[in-house]
Amino acid sequence: MKFATDLARRMVCEYGMSRLGPLTFGKKEEQIFLGREIAQHRDFSEETARQIDLEVRRLIDEAYQTAHTILESNKDPMHRIAAALLERETIDAEEVRMLIEGQELPPLRSILASPSDPDGTPQQVLKPRAVAAPASPKARLRRHKTVNSEQKRAALRSSPFCK
Numbered sequence: 001m002k003f004a005t006d007l008a009r010r011m012v013c014e015y016g017m018s019r020l021g022p023l024t025f026g027k028k029e030e031q032i033f034l035g036r037e038i039a040q041h042r043d044f045s046e047e048t049a050r051q052i053d054l055e056v057r058r059l060i061d062e063a064y065q066t067a068h069t070i071l072e073s074n075k076d077p078m079h080r081i082a083a084a085l086l087e088r089e090t091i092d093a094e095e096v097r098m099l100i101e102g103q104e105l106p107p108l109r110s111i112l113a114s115p116s117d118p119d120g121t122p123q124q125v126l127k128p129r130a131v132a133a134p135a136s137p138k139a140r141l142r143r144h145k146t147v148n149s150e151q152k153r154a155a156l157r158s159s160p161f162c163k
Helices: 002-013 046-073 075-088 093-100 137-158
Strands: 027-029 039-041
Touching: 002 046, 046 075, 075 093
Parallel strands: none
Antiparallel strands: 027 039
C-alpha cells in the first residue's frame, strides 16, 4: 500500500497526471548525506494540499476498483490455476493458457516415467557398471598384443589353407 500511495502522490505532484492539470507541486531538495532521503519543500497552500490528497485518494480508489473488477471477472480461471499449482507445484505457459480457456490439463505423469512412455509406466532402473582404474601404458600394450595374437590365431583356424 505504501508503494501504491507513493506512486500516486508522485503522479499528482511530480508528473502532472491528475485532474489538477499538468503542474508539479513542491520543490525537491536533495540531501544525500548518511542515507538521508530527498526532502520536499512545500510551495503550495493548504487548499492545494487538500486537493492533492483528494487526487491521490481518487487514484488509489480507482486502481483498487479496477484490480477488484479484474479479479472478480477472472475468479474461475484463478481458482483453476491455484488448484493446478497445488497439485503440480509448477505449470508452464501452455498449461496456464489451457486453464484460462477452461480446458482440463492432461493427467500428471509419474516422475519415474521416461519421455517415451506416454502411459506413465516406470522406467527400468539400470545398475551402473563398475569402472576399472585406467591401465598403465605397459598393461595397455600387453592387452593390445594379446588381442592381436588371439585375432591372428582365430583367423588362421578359420582359414581354408590351414585345413
